[in-house]
Amino acid sequence: MTDTHEPVTGAGDLRRRGFLRGAAIGVGAVGAVAGGAAALTGTAASAATPAPTRSTRSAFHGAHQAGITDPVQQSTAFVSFDVTAADKRELTELLHAVTDRARFLATGGTPAALGITDSPSDSGTLGPRVPGDGLTVTVGVGASLFDHRFGLADRKPARLTAMPAFDDDDLDPAWCHGDLSLQLSAPHADTVLHALRDIARHTRGGMQVRWRMDGFTSPPRPSGTPRNHLGFKDGTANPDVADPATVNRLLWVGGGTNGEPAWTTGGSYQVVRTIRMLVEFWDRVSITEQERMFGRSRDTGAPLDGTKEFDTPRFAQDPAGDVIPLDSHIRMANPRTAQTDNSRILRRGYNYDRGMDSDGNLDMGLIFVCYQQDIERQFAAVQKRLAGEPLVDYITPFGGGYFFALPGVRDRSDWFGRALLA
Template sequence: MTDTTPEPAGALRRRGFLRGAALGVGTVGAVTGAGAAAAALTGTAQAATPTPKEPAAPPADFHGVHQAGIVQPAQKCTAFLSYDVTAADRRELTELLRSVTDRARFLTTGGTPAALGITAPPSDSGTLGPQVPGDGLTVTVGVGSSLFDGRFGLADRKPLRLSPMPTFPDDDLDPAWCHGDLSVQVSAAHTDTVLHAVRDIARHTRGGMQVRWRIDGFTSPPRPSGTQRNHLGFKDGISNPEVTDPAVADKLLWVTGGGEPQWAQGGSYQVVRVIRMLVEFWDRVSVTEQERMFGRSKATGAPLDGSGEFDAPKFAQDPTGDVIPLDSHIRMANPRTTQSEGSRILRRGYNYDLGTDSDGNLDMGLIFTCYQQDVVRQFEAVQKRLAGEPLVDYITPFGGGYFFALPGVRDRNDWLGRALLA
């Protein structure tokens, strides 16, 4: 006798879905079945289209007089990490820096991770696949003033101008986001390459250093062309010295004598400033007022007295600031005088996005990084000129630090910090 008791609606839906999936006529199966039927009628194969392979950037040169990641243009993705060194003594510090060098050399060059056997954990996370691509990766390492505090017998070897980053007017520094014994900046063409490197370095330096603070950043594609834009909508980093000219680089970028320790020759002072931008307040300001604060056109990046983003502003022809206000950012940062020419810096800016804060406000900003031969003569001179500029109502520097980017690794027998620790 047939049971005619109705089944619960949920059971019917589940049974119908499973029956449809088995017959190839479920929600997904109907599309697949229809495609197969069309192929059978037309005699053509409906092969799945493979996902195009994402091209990797060519490897960056790891060996050289100077570290990579300084003079190269800012890459699409970056992670900046500050570390507290937990090595117990100078021998362990040496092992730490050799490990960082070995990992950076492999990661930037690319290759096949070592096979450790089927019973051992894999030597690589595998997040980039079985072959690690170089992908243009750069790993730039610096030392902070706290590394020379006496723990490792290096007090008499500290770079002449290296100190903790001071608090400037208009700063709101959070100690948890400041300073550190070591800095490591990892940059590449793709986010997964950066994260893979951060994870790999952490794995091989466990016990030698601990992350103090970290922030990830990115560069935006040119819109519509030229220099990238920051979260305020303005082109960022238009005016940089031509450090590809060795004479300019030796004057403004690299440490070359000047009373600095011999081991530091070829290095560069690195300044990192993590700057929050109050974008929701900024978005309520008129374009005219925004442009007068910067001294540039928002659309083109040109100075207000020019037509192209790389035009030099004509401050001498506008002594009272009728066109470009005297308190505009570009005029205060670089007034184009003989004195200010010697304070130029190599700027590398990255946007960041930390989501929202505890009050639900957007937390976005800039990772400002710059390199120079003398942090006092250059960065601090610029920063002091900028004190009180109108832009400070819309930005809040809250983190960062001063570091000294170590000289480069010259060959496979060399390692980061070798001359410092010799």
């Protein structure tokens, strides 16, 4: 296999499987624009304010994937897939197809015009021209992709496993794991759903949806970080992604070090958790008790020993937990010690609303997504510290998985997973 994306020939079998033909339509599009529950309140020390809604193109090419360090957008869909490709060749073609569609959808352009007797090359839900609209497409691989099917067992990222059940989880197997993860994010829900339909159409026969959750973020009210369904600001603290030393220590994997395969360079470990929030139960709890469980003021987001959202809690000056309880969420998630500094994560949370459950209760919650260099050192360490916290009576983690977010697509000759499958 070469590093360039060469046209596939002899694809009769793929026409039968149904996804390569669709990918070719995207490559030939006319006028295409060239371009480019863990901690519920965060575990890091520096703050990031969400960007306002944007409708510009997001850079698709780069050493790292879009959607990891970009500001959280208003709409998202997280989808886990089982790969149904028959062998390594078809897996390669599948990832070519995903790359071609993601590149076109993220950069925008006019879909190809087909014959009047053929089905349209695009659903048309965004109009005659795909706008780009800031769409990001983030692709990850699960541990199950490295089984016997594709001969990749010796290339598995060193720290990639199936997500275990933690002490306070109630995991549903139907909502867990997967061979591939795909997160689509944009300022508008129709852009996300259009992209999901497009990629599903062009990859039919190569992968099948295992589980899916749609999410959203709300405008900051009144300012600062958006709130979750429990009414508290969600994700107040995050590592400074503009600081190279910080991201190289906490976020990006460097292939060839720490036992990682060389191909992993530029990737990051992705943790996804779907967490139901028992909002009707929560709404009957006093505000004082709610704030002591979080360790923050609900109105301002400030730690209980501070006045502003981004104030750093002074745990050392409150050793007995008189102001911020010792079992509060922010104190257990990130004790802010030298020993726990290296366990910080980059979190990207989204609310979800699935209506009602079979008993007539509101079904709302959080899609928790985080990125890190080492799941065990970072996310799992935080999760273990949170075992038994008071909040567990009001939340139920029921799904998700561990994935490895692939290195970025560097240019038009590159594609998702090229180094993995080379």
